[in-house]
Amino acid sequence: MGKNSETLFERAKKVMPGGVNSPVRAFKSVGMTPRFIDKACGNKIYDIEGKEYLDYVGSWGPMILGHADPKVIAAVQKRVEKGLSFGACTELEVELAELICENIPHVEMIRMVNSGTEAVMSALRAARGYTKKNKIIKFEGCYHGHSDAMLVKAGSGAMTFGDPDSAGVTKGAAEDTLLARYNDLASVEALMKENKEDVACVIVEATAANMGVVPAAEGFLAGLRALCDKYGALLIFDEVITGFRLAFGGAAEYFGVTPDLVTYGKIIGGGMPVGAYGGRKEIMECVSPLGSVYQAGTLSGNPIAMTAGIETLKQLLADPGIYDRLNEMGAYLADGLRQSCGFTVNNIGSLACMFYTTEPVTDYESAQKSDTVRFSHVFSGLLDAGIYVAPSQYEAMFINSCFTRSELDYTIETYSKLINGVK
Ligand SMILES: *Cc1c(COP(=O)(O)O)cnc(C)c1O
Numbered sequence: 001m002g003k004n005s006e007t008l009f010e011r012a013k014k015v016m017p018g019g020v021n022s023p024v025r026a027f028k029s030v031g032m033t034p035r036f037i038d039k040a041c042g043n044k045i046y047d048i049e050g051k052e053y054l055d056y057v058g059s060w061g062p063m064i065l066g067h068a069d070p071k072v073i074a075a076v077q078k079r080v081e082k083g084l085s086f087g088a089c090t091e092l093e094v095e096l097a098e099l100i101c102e103n104i105p106h107v108e109m110i111r112m113v114n115s116g117t118e119a120v121m122s123a124l125r126a127a128r129g130y131t132k133k134n135k136i137i138k139f140e141g142c143y144h145g146h147s148d149a150m151l152v153k154a155g156s157g158a159m160t161f162g163d164p165d166s167a168g169v170t171k172g173a174a175e176d177t178l179l180a181r182y183n184d185l186a187s188v189e190a191l192m193k194e195n196k197e198d199v200a201c202v203i204v205e206a207t208a209a210n211m212g213v214v215p216a217a218e219g220f221l222a223g224l225r226a227l228c229d230k231y232g233a234l235l236i237f238d239e240v241i242t243g244f245r246l247a248f249g250g251a252a253e254y255f256g257v258t259p260d261l262v263t264y265g266k267i268i269g270g271g272m273p274v275g276a277y278g279g280r281k282e283i284m285e286c287v288s289p290l291g292s293v294y295q296a297g298t299l300s301g302n303p304i305a306m307t308a309g310i311e312t313l314k315q316l317l318a319d320p321g322i323y324d325r326l327n328e329m330g331a332y333l334a335d336g337l338r339q340s341c342g343f344t345v346n347n348i349g350s351l352a353c354m355f356y357t358t359e360p361v362t363d364y365e366s367a368q369k370s371d372t373v374r375f376s377h378v379f380s381g382l383l384d385a386g387i388y389v390a391p392s393q394y395e396a397m398f399i400n401s402c403f404t405r406s407e408l409d410y411t412i413e414t415y416s417k418l419i420n421g422v423k
Contacts, residue, residue, distance in 0.1 A: 003048050005036045027391045030376040040067035042402035045388060053388035054407055058398040061241050061266035065315055066402035072270050072311040076304060085302040092306035099313050100278065104249045106258045110278030111287060112301040116240035116265025117145025119275035122295045123261045124149065127201035127234045129293035130283045135195050137202040139182040141364030143210030144203060144238050148173035182208055182363040183216065185223040192231040201234040206251030209241045209396045211367045213346040213353035221257040240265035246349040247323055248316055270312030272305035322401060326350040329399050329408060336412035341419045350399040367394065381418040387411055
């Protein structure tokens with residue numbers, strides 16, 4: 001014993017930037033020390049001091065079946081003994097690709113990569129290669145991983161050429177990224193008109209979950225589809241969070257709107273590092289070695305990651321009631337929080353997010369009305385009460401299939417006590 005998160009974080013900070021391998025883990029925005037996690041099971045995680053938490057992060061989404069799912073773990077254990085990777089073809093890659101292509105009509109072909117970032121970066125290249133156009137329209141507040149061209153948000157409401165959001169990104173890398181406003185079709189059409197012949201694609205989180213949860217408004221996605229068709233651009237749904245979560249076929253299935261390309265991550269790897277991009281055959285046929293859009297990966301499609309993905313997706317397919325149950329829990333939690341706390345709570349499927357404002361949140365600008373100081377107070381109280389939510393206002397609560405009604409009730413009661421006490 002004697003190990004605790006504070007001393008580990010001190011060690012970590014000496015050898016890793018900010019003590020972490022991904023910034024949001026640092027608890028910086030809430031001014032606290034991150035908990036170091038030892039293990040997890042179902043919807044509970046345990047820190048290295050043995051404290052148990054109800055987990056609403058779920059590894060940022062992958063753990064839709066709960067942590068350490070017995071079937072996923074058993075399959076991975078069995079597979080590990082045959083070797084970790086070969087850098088050569090395996091049957092497992094074919095199996096995972098078939099599981100997806102046979103069950104999601106708009107994915108005719110798919111390519112595995114190792115992260116959501118890589119999936120987006122590659123899909124954008126394919127879109128540019130296929131259309132032979134240069135510009136990309138993205139939305140303020142949508143996150144698409146950390147590739148140069150996507151690290152652009154610009155000032156509030158700006159619909160202009162992007163300024164990089166990060167040091168180390170050249171103006172050139174960002175200047176072909178155009179910014180539109182989420183849930184605002186007019187902002188997209190204006191950009192299409194201005195850049196008539198040169199928009200390769202529109203990329204969108206078909207329900208935004210990286211500015212808090214902001215669902216696509218009625219008609220928004222269908223409107224994007226129509227604008228893309230009118231101006232000869234491809235429509236890309238970034239389904240890294242929504243894929244296999246809102247429905248097996250993701251937001252595309254949920255909303256009934258068909259994109260040209262989709263990107264996946266998170267759930268598709270069942271907790272292992274996997275991403276994928278896929279879509280219409282004639283576009284995917286542009287990808288190397290068939291076509292001239294180069295994209296490769298030493299560990300892409302490796303057997304361990306494929307096994308975790310296959311076992312996760314198979315269970316989702318084998319349980320036709322799972323999405324109804326997940327979505328019902330999401331609605332129950334959101335309704336309870338809304339009623340007992342009086343703030344805006346956005347919810348779609350098994351994603352939810354409380355904003356510390358009473359005004360509606362429909363885009364990046366309105367999301368920023370949330371009182372993040374209030375968020376930090378509540379976050380800290382939740383942690384003390386054994387409830388682990390993402391350490392940032394602008395993230396989702398992820399529900400997995402292991403939650404019970406009484407755990408959701410406990411969560412609602414705890415929020416209510418903290419909020420009505422802090423007021
Ligand atoms: C997480 C996320 C990504 C990036 O995925 P990584 O695996 O972290 O690189 C891209 N798009 C969306 C919508 C995401 O939520």
